[in-house]
């Protein structure tokens with residue numbers, strides 16, 4: 201069974217933990233870079249991306265996470281987590297980690313009114329559409345050749361993407377009762 205870490209320095213990491221418990225996964229909170237050793241997958245939660253990146257830099261995560269990703273650790277960023285792992289942002293801050301070949305725009309749906317819920321079809325998740333909760337969500341504005349768009353809110357607005365063992369979603373599967381995204385990520389981590 202793959203071992204999953206949830207970055208637990210800011211944001212809704214507890215909700216991710218509950219989802220992993222619900223599917224009986226082996227997981228742990230990650231608060232320091234050396235806790236990435238031995239993990240097959242890492243979830244970077246929603247929250248405030250500038251704070252998350254600032255704290256990651258203070259704790260010295262940047263180089264270790266890049267090395268672990270090169271070594272094959274899977275990474276899934278939800279909402280702020282998507283911003284954190286992007287190659288490029290259309291915004292000035294934060295300086296993203298550049299793990300995934302995506303360009304992202306923060307708060308792309310507007311400011312507070314921008315929180316909404318909708319049903320979306322996700323290519324890698326057969327069956328019923330996914331109930332997607334967007335909270336001041338980012339959007340993917342450009343993808344590299346190796347990135348697969350697995351869901352869009354409307355034509356040309358990607359909100360879920362995958363690149364080999366990396367995945368990013370603009371929305372928050374951890375705030376629903378639907379564990380299919382967490383199952384998908386655990387499968388990616390174990391492959």
Ligand code: GLN
Nearest residue numbers: 246247248249279280336
């Ligand atoms: N708007 C936040 C940011 O830019 C992300 C919001 C979220 O994670 N729900 O970091």
